[in-house]
Amino acid sequence: MAYSMADIIILNIRLITQQIKDRFGIYKSRRTFFLLILGITIIFYLLSKWMPHRSNYTNVHYNKCLQTKLEQFSSDVADMNIIINHEPIQFGEIVSLPFTGNGYIGLSLSTQSHIQLIFDPGTSFISSSYSPIIQISSKIWEDSSATIIQMNHGLVRRLQCFQISEVHSAYVTHTLYAHRCRSSLIIQEIDIINTSDQTLDLDFQQKTQTSGNDIKQLDIQELQIDSTKDTYLMTTYQIITRQHNSSICVILTKKIILSTHIKPNSQNKQIILTVIKYSPSIPDDLLRNQTYRKQWQKTLEKQAKDDLSEALSISFKELLKEHIDTWSLIWQSGFSISHSLAPSVMNGDVINRTIYYVLCSTPSPLYELNLDETKKNELNQSLFQIDGCFESHSTL
Known part of the structure; x- marks a missing residue:
């Protein structure tokens, strides 16, 4: 009598099951056997994940x-x-x-x-x-x-x-x-x-x-953020911005x-x-008032830790x-790459570089995260106030 492939597989499984029962005498149900197979599968899957995989990177002279x-x-x-x-x-x-x-x-x-x-x-x-x-x-x-x-x-x-x-x-x-x-x-x-x-x-x-007359270090500390194993350095400065004015600055970076x-x-x-x-x-x-200055320092340090923690969660x-x-x-909102290559004039490469540096130096609050609806509506309204945009040069 001819057997199908499915019949052969079933017979093999039954034979293996009987051998396991005879040898160990502990598997008394199909459910137990199924759990055994499932457990072995999970173990092999985890081992394949944990074991390092060797990649072959292409060598370049x-x-x-x-x-x-x-x-x-x-x-x-x-x-x-x-x-x-x-x-x-x-x-x-x-x-x-x-x-x-x-x-x-x-x-x-x-x-x-x-x-x-x-x-x-x-x-x-x-x-x-x-x-x-x-x-x-x-x-x-x-x-x-x-x-x-x-x-x-x-x-x-x-x-x-x-x-x-x-x-x-x-x-x-x-x-x-x-x-x-x-x-x-x-x-x-x-x-x-x-x-x-x-x-x-x-x-x-x-x-x-680097040291300088315009900057004074107020505090430095090592810390860990959330569950990361990395150490971070948080440094607080007082930086002169203009005559008789300064800013409190907190920089938090990975060590x-x-x-x-x-x-x-x-x-x-x-x-x-x-x-x-x-x-x-x-x-x-105002900054000579220690209480006032430390209040700013505490606020900025908390904001820095919160921002870093949020970034690390992504x-x-x-x-x-x-x-x-x-x-x-930003490019789609009005700026674009220029492809001009006309002789003896300001060409696309210079125009594009100029636009790029302008954008790097200009905030775009409409695209910032955590922007509330009231502020967003104000910014959208300002986009329609175009009076005076082209009062001087007609081109860049």
């Missing part, structure tokens, strides 16, 4: 590494959406500051740059004398790099390649942005991929603070490691969140999506 990495942006280059600067600068490139901002705070992707406080778009930036920017270097490996300003996404990147051997290289991608709808938040992401067969040793350098070791054919990712809260410009006479992928989506809305 060092001499071609940087160019290969830049090719992914070729379509944006053609559309004038980005500006690329090699280090050192190459012939024909427009030297551009790798700056990101959201109208409240701004920062360049350079260890020499400090967080800039933007009190008013019509006034000069106020330096905080503090920089969370991390520079990656090696005492052993030669490196080459280029910076990229993605103007239509509000992102600044640095691509960095390290020569491990004549045929192997490792590469690092830095991404920096001042979050467009979370006005106190700066995010730096560092993605390191080692495609070689050697361990990559890299140093992390961070020049957090970084000094070096890292990336195993062969592996990846290491570091994400540094920095929150900056500052008061409006306050007369120095995935970094979602934070990036929030930022890019908001930038896209």
Whole structure:
């Protein structure tokens, strides 16, 4: 008599069940057997999740590494959406500051740059004398790099390649942005991929603070936020904004490691969140009152911790999506990328760069999170008050 495949499977299961019963004598029901199979399945699933998976990263020859990495942006280059600067600068490139901002705070992707406080778009930036920017270097490996300003996404990147051997290289991608709808938040992401067969040793350098006559440190403390294992540094300053006026500024940022070791054919990712809260410009006479000053300090420190806690509750992928989506809305609301390449005139690349820097320095409160309906209606009404918009120059 012929048996179907289903019959054979059932017979095998019955045979296995009988053998288990005979050998152990503890499985007395189908329910128990089912629970056993379910438990074994769950154990194997969890083991597959916990066990490290080895990824095979594509090796790129060092001499071609940087160019290969830049090719992914070729379509944006053609559309004038980005500006690329090699280090050192190459012939024909427009030297551009790798700056990101959201109208409240701004920062360049350079260890020499400090967080800039933007009190008013019509006034000069106020330096905080503090920089969370991390520079990656090696005492052993030669490196080459280029910076990229993605103007239509509000992102600044640095691509960095390290020569491990004549045929192997490792590469690092830095991404920096001042979050467009979370006005106190700066995010730096560092993605390191080692495609070689050697361990990559890299140093992390961070020049957090420089001294100056315009800034006074009031307090510094280490703390942990929520259930994260990372340590954060919260520093409070009093910064001179203009004559006889100052601002209380709180900077809360992740405490970084000094070096890292990336195993062969592996990846290491570091994400540094920095929150900056500052008061409006306050007369120095008021700040001499210790009670008044400490009240401002306590309020800003709580706001900084709350903002960081909220950001940590969201995935970094979602934070990036929030930022890019908001930038896209700003472009659609009246600004756009120019494609002009007419000779002997101000061309698209200069126009786009100008618009980008203007937007980095100008707040867009209509797109901020936690905006109440009353304020939102006021801002929407102001969009219809266009008198005087074109009183002077008819074009940018």
